[in-house]
Amino acid sequence: xxxxxxxxxxxxxxxxxxxxxxxxxxxxxxxxxxxxxxxxxxxxxxxxxxxxxxxxxxxxxxxxxxxxxxxxxxxxxxxxxxxxxxxxxxxxxxxxxxxxxxxxxxxxxxxxxxxxxxxxxxxxxxxxxxxxxxxxxxxxxxxxxxxxxxxxxxxxxxxxxxxxxxxxxxxxxxxxxxxxxxxxxxxxxxxxxxx
Numbered sequence: 423x424x425x426x427x428x429x430x431x432x433x434x435x436x437x438x439x440x441x442x443x444x445x446x447x448x449x450x451x452x453x454x455x456x457x458x459x460x461x462x463x464x465x466x467x468x469x470x471x472x473x474x475x476x477x478x479x480x481x482x483x484x485x486x487x488x489x490x491x492x493x494x495x496x497x498x499x500x501x502x503x504x505x506x507x508x509x510x511x512x513x514x515x516x517x518x519x520x521x522x523x524x525x526x527x528x529x530x531x532x533x534x535x536x537x538x539x540x541x542x543x544x545x546x547x548x549x550x551x552x553x554x555x556x557x558x559x560x561x562x563x564x565x566x567x568x569x570x571x572x573x574x575x576x577x578x579x580x581x582x583x584x585x586x587x588x589x590x591x592x593x594x595x596x597x598x599x600x601x602x603x604x605x606x607x608x609x610x611x612x613x614x615x616x617x
Contacts, residue, residue: 424463425597428456433590454481460597461549468556476549483542487535494531498524536576543573550596561596565589 431453458477465473550566553559572585 424456425460426594428453429594429597464553470552470556473549473552476545480542480545483538487538487542490538491535498527498531540573543570557600559596559600561592561599565592565596
């Protein structure tokens with residue numbers, strides 16, 4: 423239940439960011455915490471810590487991707503308009519001919535953030551695939567695949583964003599369709615009888 427509510431808050435925070443500037447920061451953080459609580463619970467019940475570990479790695483890499491994107495864009499824009507950074511003296515803005523360098527640096531920052539985000543999606547896929555296998559809720563496989571393809575296709579902005587939006591909706595449905603009683607870890611096979 424926490425996972426479904428958290429997934430709803432993540433989706434609302436992402437979409438709400440277009441309309442509610444400050445609420446869009448708090449809502450997805452609460453949603454993410456609820457999703458992590460749910461994934462941790464599932465990992466404990468299935469006795470598979472890799473599920474939670476992969477999700478944590480995914481979340482950390484996603485945050486790093488956002489930070490890299492923000493800092494690279496900020497640094498490139500600041501350098502282009504001549505704003506000094508920490509420990510940097512004010513210099514003249516680049517000449518008009520340096521627009522190519524500006525665009526190249528911006529593309530480099532976007533590419534680095536994109537690569538980190540794709541790796542984040544790979545770890546999310548590992549986590550969700552293990553949840554699907556352990557719980558029998560195969561919708562987690564589909565959700566994970568759509569997140570990964572959406573992350574890869576973020577280069578083609580419209581398609582990638584659309585797929586991530588659809589994957590977010592499927593994540594809500596996947597968490598709410600989990601069985602009430604999750605199966606525990608498989609019992610080890612009994613040792614062979616000695617004759």
